[in-house]
Amino acid sequence: MDILNEKTYNAAIYVRLSRDDGDKEESDSILNQKELIREYLKKKSDINICSIKVDDGYSGVDFNRPAFLEMMEDIKAGKINCVVVKDLSRFGRNYIESGKYIQKVFPFLGVRFIAINDNYDSAEGSTITDNIMIPFKNLINDSYCRDSSIKIRSQLEVKRKKGDFIGSFAAYGYKKSGQNKNKLEIDEYAASIVRDIFKWKLEGMSQQGIANKLNQMGILSPMEYKRSLGERYKTTFKVKQQALWSAVAVRRILTNELYIGILEQGKRTTPNYKIKTRIERPKEEWVRVENSHEPIISKELFATVNSLLLHDTRIAPNEETVYLFSGIIACGDCRENMIRKTVPAKDKKYYYYTCSTNRYDKSSCTTHSISEKAFEEAVLLALNVHITSILDIERILNYIDTLPYRQDEILKLDAQIVKAQEELEKFQRYKLISYEHFVDKEITKEEYQEHVKRYNAKIMKAEKLILDRKQEIENIISNKTLTNLWIEHFKKYKNIEKLTRKIVVSLIEKIYVYENGKIDIHFRYQAEYENALRFIDSASKSESFNANAAFKEVI
Incomplete structure (x- = not known):
């Protein structure tokens, strides 16, 4: 049956709004669209409003919108034979898809389509103007959506770089x-x-x-x-x-x-x-x-x-936590993790750490076996000694901080920077002179290249010296603050009586066990520790440094 020949149309009002498309909430609100369409249809006695389909918050680029799909199902079921929208942009902003529905799908299904603000009503017949203007307006809507998308993406990128959070939901916490x-x-x-x-x-x-x-x-x-x-x-x-x-x-x-x-x-x-x-x-x-x-x-x-x-810290059967040194203890030769081995003896059990490589391939590495009890005692002792050493370093650094050493050292480094800067400018000037000589044909191309190579090496050396001296000055100025951070971390654990998993992983990065029983402990903040020792050694060479006073600070 040709429903276009009927005098009465069963219409679906379709309204859509999406700020993603750059739509303005005030001028194109859902309520405003409904009111405008109802007022228009009051003058159309041949159109009955059967349903109102609303897609609020959906982009016009994608036609997979819930309300739109529902409307299409009603059309296929014969419940709807007329679609009314405020304008073509509310129907969709995809040039190809919009044109397909308006010019192919709806005519094939016998559906009347009305876009009020665009003065388009398919029941009134298609004119040459319509054939030109409808695709043109769809193309404009598509382009508008594209331009809006570019602007929105740019705005969001600017916000991201400013550190603004632009997500819909904050992360847990x-x-x-x-x-x-x-x-x-x-x-x-x-x-x-x-x-x-x-x-x-x-x-x-x-x-x-x-x-x-x-x-x-x-x-x-x-x-x-x-x-x-x-x-x-x-x-x-x-x-x-x-x-x-x-x-x-x-x-x-x-x-x-x-x-x-x-x-x-x-x-x-x-x-x-x-x-x-x-x-x-x-x-x-x-x-x-x-x-x-x-x-x-x-x-x-x-x-x-x-x-x-990053470590292999699997939980042992019937245990809630990993073993004390899981993922921390490793073989000093093959560098693979060591495993905890239980050795029963009569009514007792003894625990050892052995090389995991040796367990699966005896020829690849030796056992490196060490008693868990002896190992734990050795680590506890080493930790306490290391923390005591750090506390001594702190006292010496506090003493150095009271000396005029810092200012003297900075002045000395500043003088070296000035000298290096002069050397840098001199060699850059020599490079320019060499180029002028080459242009004037006073030297050959090979001679010019040799000069440039030599001056570049001297320039790089001067630039490196300047950077190094500036870094030394920065270290002197910030040494106390930086030192406090890592020293305070160790001070929290002074006078340890018993090792816990928290203490081990907080203070130690890795422990290597060698076949001869030697244990090599890599403490956390090892670089900071060594920097502090170098700083003290440098300060000890200063005229303002008093070794006896520093020694008293320690004891």
Whole structure:
């Protein structure tokens, strides 16, 4: 039956709004569109309003909109034979798709299409003007959407680089600031859970163990927590009716630099304004801004925990945490991790660490066997000695800070910088003179190249000297502040009586065991420790340094 010959049309009012397209909320609101269309249809006695389809928040580029698809189903079912929109841009902003529906799909299905503000009504017949103007207007709408997309992308990129948060939802542990939605502030309840997760990992728990503990405690997962706050949050990670904590969710938190004040955005994008499928961007293209918000976790703790994630720290059967030295102790020769071995003897058990390589291939490495008890005692002793040494360094540095050494040393380095700068300018001048001689044909090309090569080497040497001296001055000026940071870290653990997993991973990076029983401990902040020793050695050569006074500071 040809429904176009009927005198009465069953119409669907279609309205759409999307700020993604650059639509202005005030002029093109859903309410305004409905009112305008109703007023227009009051004059059309042959049109009955059967339904109103609303796509609020959907881009006009993509026609996979819920209300639009519902309307098309009603059309196919014969319930609707007329579509009325405010204008062509409300119908869609995709030039090709809009033209396909208006000029092919709707005529084929016998559907009357009305765009009020564009003065288009397909029932009144297609004119030459319509055939030209409708595709032209669709093309303009498409171009407008493209230009808006470019502008919006540029604005968002500028905001990202400024450190503004532009996501729809804040990550677990944070919330959008009430004063500025582009700034993050700490959500104290969720932040306390984040701190617990890092603490438990530091104490030796696995990601799955942490997830199980959170679920047992009845702590809502990040998704469920957002929903409990009334946020319309969705994720692809949910597989059950109520999302629970998982090892993946825990690891995601442990590796997220957001918790140390670093905001990383722009990780995903769409190819263009017409394709909404999101793709991953290379890491070098991410926008990374440090100190954009208050951290929940210290950088020191974050670095320690993430170094643990690189080690093989599987939980032993019937244990809740890893062993004391898991992932820390390694063979001094093959550099592979050592494994904990149980040796039963009558009614007792003895524990040893042995090379994992030797266990699977006797010819590749020797056992490097060492008693766990003796090893633990040796490490405890070494830690206490190292911390005592650090405390001595602190006292000497405090004494040096009272001397005129700093100012004298800076003046000396400044003089060296001035001298090097003069040398730099001299050789740059010589290069220019050589070029002039070459142009005047006073020297050959080969001679000129030889001169340039020699002067470039001298220039590079002078530039390096300037950079080195400036770095030395910076080290002298900032030495006390920088020193306090790493020294305070060790001071927290002075007078250790018993080793714990937290102490081991906080103070030690790696321990190597050799076949002859030698133990090589790589402490954390080893570079800072050695820099402090060099600084003290340099200061001791100053005339203002009093060795006896420094010795008294130590004792």
